[in-house]
Amino acid sequence: MSPVDPNPHQPADGAARHHDDDQASHDHDGHGDEGRGHDGHGHDGDGQDGHGHGGHGHESHGHGSELSEMALRVRALESLLLEKGYVEEAALDELVQTYETRIGPRNGAMIVARSWTDPAFRDWLLRDASAAIHAMGFTGRQGEHMVAVENTPQEHNMVVCTLCSCYPWPVLGLPPTWYKSPPYRSRAVIDPRGVLADFGVELPPATRIRVWDSTAEVRYLVIPMRPAGTDGWSAEELAALVSRDSMIGTAVVAAPAVAAAS
Numbered sequence: 681m682s683p684v685d686p687n688p689h690q691p692a693d694g695a696a697r698h699h700d701d702d703q704a705s706h707d708h709d710g711h712g713d714e715g716r717g718h719d720g721h722g723h724d725g726d727g728q729d730g731h732g733h734g735g736h737g738h739e740s741h742g743h744g745s746e747l748s749e750m751a752l753r754v755r756a757l758e759s760l761l762l763e764k765g766y767v768e769e770a771a772l773d774e775l776v777q778t779y780e781t782r783i784g785p786r787n788g789a790m791i792v793a794r795s796w797t798d799p800a801f802r803d804w805l806l807r808d809a810s811a812a813i814h815a816m817g818f819t820g821r822q823g824e825h826m827v828a829v830e831n832t833p834q835e836h837n838m839v840v841c842t843l844c845s846c847y848p849w850p851v852l853g854l855p856p857t858w859y860k861s862p863p864y865r866s867r868a869v870i871d872p873r874g875v876l877a878d879f880g881v882e883l884p885p886a887t888r889i890r891v892w893d894s895t896a897e898v899r900y901l902v903i904p905m906r907p908a909g910t911d912g913w914s915a916e917e918l919a920a921l922v923s924r925d926s927m928i929g930t931a932v933v934a935a936p937a938v939a940a941a942s
């Protein structure tokens with residue numbers, strides 16, 4: 681095996697799935713088999729049960745010491761891999777360093793800004809996000825199969841991984857802690873409007889909310905709406921307005937006047 685398998689999840693049905701905000705239940709059949717296939721990309725939530733994918737609902741896994749449990753397991757695994765010569769410590773450090781410091785939401789913001797300013801790129805992005813993003817030079821693990829979903833006045837998109845923490849690393853960096861938390865993962869599907877309210881986002885009642893469940897196979901990037909008052913702005917200026925959360929769908933991009941006043 682390679683030092684860190686880039687896509688340890690088992691491909692399943694491959695179909696992009698989404699949940700409408702009035703739909704409370706869904707399944708995880710697309711997520712591969714029980715207890716494996718989700719290793720390898722930093723799950724904090726389900727320390728000891730191998731994720732227990734089989735038929736879990738959206739209950740919180742309230743183990744008291746799951747973080748230290750997981751940290752111990754990661755350390756044990758790393759020691760074993762090092763000892764057996766399967767990985768080099770420097771390579772592991774390089775990977776962690778890269779995602780912690782060199783790859784972050786700025787990549788995604790540049791993609792969003794370009795989609796706002798370059799109609800041909802926008803069309804390409806919506807049609808084949810993996811290729812369009814790759815063409816901008818953003819490649820890497822956990823971002824091999826990207827789908828871009830565009831917010832409109834009629835429809836707001838929001839991303840979750842109900843199972844664990846699947847997230848588009850090459851364009852957004854590492855996921856925030858709340859993204860990996862059981863409450864977000866469960867409530868995003870059951871009560872997306874409530875979750876948005878917790879984030880301070882209130883959408884018009886007529887705006888439909890679609891919740892996209894990230895999987896091993898597909899990672900989503902939300903293209904937020906371009907704010908008013910930015911006519912003639914360059915892509916660089918626009919990118920500076922785009923927050924990480926707006927690309928997960930738990931924030932909107934405020935108009936510059938509003939942003940300056942707040």
Ligand code: FE
Nearest residue numbers: 841844845846
């Ligand atoms: Fe996941």
